[in-house]
Amino acid sequence: xxxxxxxxxxxxxxxxxxxxxxxxxxxxxxxxxxxxxxxxxxxxxxxxxxxxxxxxxxxxxxxxxxxxxxxxxxxxxxxxxxxxxxxxxxxxxxxxxxxxxxxxxxxxxxxxxxxxxxxxxxxxxxxxxx
Amino acid sequence: xxxxxxxxxxxxxxxxxxxxxxxxxxxxxxxxxxxxxxxxxxxxxxxxxxxxxxxxxxxxxxxxxxxxxxxxxxxxxxxxxxxxxxxxxxxxxxxxxxxxxxxxxxxxxxxxxxxxxxxxxxxxxxxxxxxxxxxxxxxxxxxxxxxxxxxxxxxxxxxxxxxxxxxxxxxxxxxxxxxxxxxxxxxxxxxxxxxxxxxxxxxxxxxxxxxxxxxxxxxxxxxxxxxxxxxxxxxxxxxxxxxxxxxxxxxxxxxxxxxxxxxxxxxxxxxxxxxxxxxxxxxxxxxxxxxxxxxxxxxxxxxxxxxxxxxxxxxxxxxxxxxxxxxxxxxxxxxxxxxxxxxxxxxxxxxxxxxxxxx
Numbered sequence: 452x453x454x455x456x457x458x459x460x461x462x463x464x465x466x467x468x469x470x471x472x473x474x475x476x477x478x479x480x481x482x483x484x485x486x487x488x489x490x491x492x493x494x495x496x497x498x499x500x501x502x503x504x505x506x507x508x509x510x511x512x513x514x515x516x517x518x519x520x521x522x523x524x525x526x527x528x529x530x531x532x533x534x535x536x537x538x539x540x541x542x543x544x545x546x547x548x549x550x551x552x553x554x555x556x557x558x559x560x561x562x563x564x565x566x567x568x569x570x571x572x573x574x575x576x577x578x579x580x581x
Numbered sequence: 582x583x584x585x586x587x588x589x590x591x592x593x594x595x596x597x598x599x600x601x602x603x604x605x606x607x608x609x610x611x612x613x614x615x616x617x618x619x620x621x622x623x624x625x626x627x628x629x630x631x632x633x634x635x636x637x638x639x640x641x642x643x644x645x646x647x648x649x650x651x652x653x654x655x656x657x658x659x660x661x662x663x664x665x666x667x668x669x670x671x672x673x674x675x676x677x678x679x680x681x682x683x684x685x686x687x688x689x690x691x692x693x694x695x696x697x698x699x700x701x702x703x704x705x706x707x708x709x710x711x712x713x714x715x716x717x718x719x720x721x722x723x724x725x726x727x728x729x730x731x732x733x734x735x736x737x738x739x740x741x742x743x744x745x746x747x748x749x750x751x752x753x754x755x756x757x758x759x760x761x762x763x764x765x766x767x768x769x770x771x772x773x774x775x776x777x778x779x780x781x782x783x784x785x786x787x788x789x790x791x792x793x794x795x796x797x798x799x800x801x802x803x804x805x806x807x808x809x810x811x812x813x814x815x816x817x818x819x820x821x822x823x824x825x826x827x828x829x830x831x832x833x834x835x836x837x838x839x840x841x842x843x844x845x846x847x848x849x850x851x852x853x854x855x856x857x858x859x860x861x862x863x864x865x866x867x868x869x870x871x872x873x874x875x876x877x878x879x880x881x882x883x884x885x886x887x888x889x890x891x892x893x894x895x896x897x898x899x900x901x902x903x904x905x906x907x908x909x910x911x912x913x914x915x916x917x918x919x920x921x922x923x924x925x926x927x928x929x930x931x932x933x934x935x936x937x938x939x940x
Binding site: 453454456457459460461464470480482484485502505507508528530531532535544550 | 633637638640641645704705708711714718720721723724725726729731739740763764766767770771772774775
């Protein structure tokens with residue numbers, strides 16, 4: 452019958468259980484590639500500033516003098532460009548989404564990298580050439 | 582002569598996913614004229630091209646629309662590649678085609694759900710979105726994003742799909758197609774759906790062509806116009822015939838989209854089985870100098886990115902014409918004669934995407 456086209460699907464769905472999940476009690480489905488949020492390791496950063504130059508939404512700010520690295524989570528679009536461009540592996544993408552916040556937060560890190568005495572020029576060369 | 586009254590429709594309306602405003606001039610319950618107005622969510626993304634480097638703008642182009650995001654990135658990248666004479670590897674073309682068709686699948690399934698919702702068929706709405714979720718899962722597994730894929734870049738693609746995942750996708754296509762055909766049968770054969778849609782919002786082939794209709798709106802009226810026929814990305818290798826209906830009413834536009842879902846599944850199946858090996862991207866050096874009119878077939882019709890570079894890292898001008906803008910004049914032509922209660926169905930039948938339109 453023309454008006455009962457949906458019946459087969461309805462009956463199947465009745466037996467099949469719910470298709471949705473009770474988020475946030477049950478976490479959202481993520482895969483290994485999911486772009487959730489960017490994590491920063493201040494110990495390996497050599498302040499080459501490639502990440503802040505590549506960021507399409509100006510979410511990353513770097514103060515070379517003060518050795519401060521900042522990320523504005525509300526500007527970040529989790530595109531992953533900074534992660535790909537970082538030559539020292541200081542940035543990584545985690546699959547979990549960043550938890551909701553109620554006020555504007557800028558995460559601030561102090562870069563702990565100490566420039567070695569020898570070879571003194573190498574990090575500067577890499578940042579300029581890349 | 583009955584008294585004429587004006588009823589505002591939108592910008593906030595339960596059936597509208599995004600804000601568009603129509604002033605409906607009514608005689609009793611019948612629409613005699615519709616006056617559209619847009620401009621509620623202009624974001625100035627075209628101007629942003631002067632502030633972002635041409636390789637970074639891909640991320641902005643992707644965010645023009647939340648549904649056909651991959652195709653905006655593809656259209657923009659193709660334009661830059663043509664200006665800079667970059668040869669994209671074959672594997673990148675095939676991957677771009679697969680992700681484009683996945684985007685089309687999830688866009689059409691989303692639209693079918695919204696359309697069912699607009700005619701009050703809640704059950705069908707939920708079933709469409711349930712099927713859409715499985716496409717989004719595939720997109721998330723292969724690209725890392727459900728709706729903003731972020732895999733297209735100037736010169737190729739950023740990610741590969743492994744042989745194992747491709748085989749898994751290929752295996753999943755048959756049961757998925759069976760489910761889509763069950764869903765499509767309801768849209769195409771159910772008497773209540775037919776009763777609601779047939780003969781509603783009719784636009785003839787000549788009118789559709791003259792008013793510049795694009796995509797399923799044009800193809801529902803018998804204008805066999807699909808940009809995939811020109812063979813960009815891997816469509817040239819795969820071969821493609823546009824889906825055309827001739828009635829020109831809401832039912833025909835719905836039928837075009839249902840059949841395009843089947844066509845997309847078929848394209849993905851063939852793209853996976855013919856996937857060539859090779860590199861994913863080529864290194865891009867220099868800056869674009871020149872102009873190009875890049876075109877791609879989106880779920881809603883043909884999108885145009887006009888790009889002009891001046892030899893610097895920042896482009897001088899971008900102009901983006903999206904299919905919904907082209908479909909507003911046909912919509913204004915479709916509405917007169919419809920009952921007020923049918924207006925939501927007619928408006929949704931062009932698949933309005935206002936974020937795209939206003940950029």
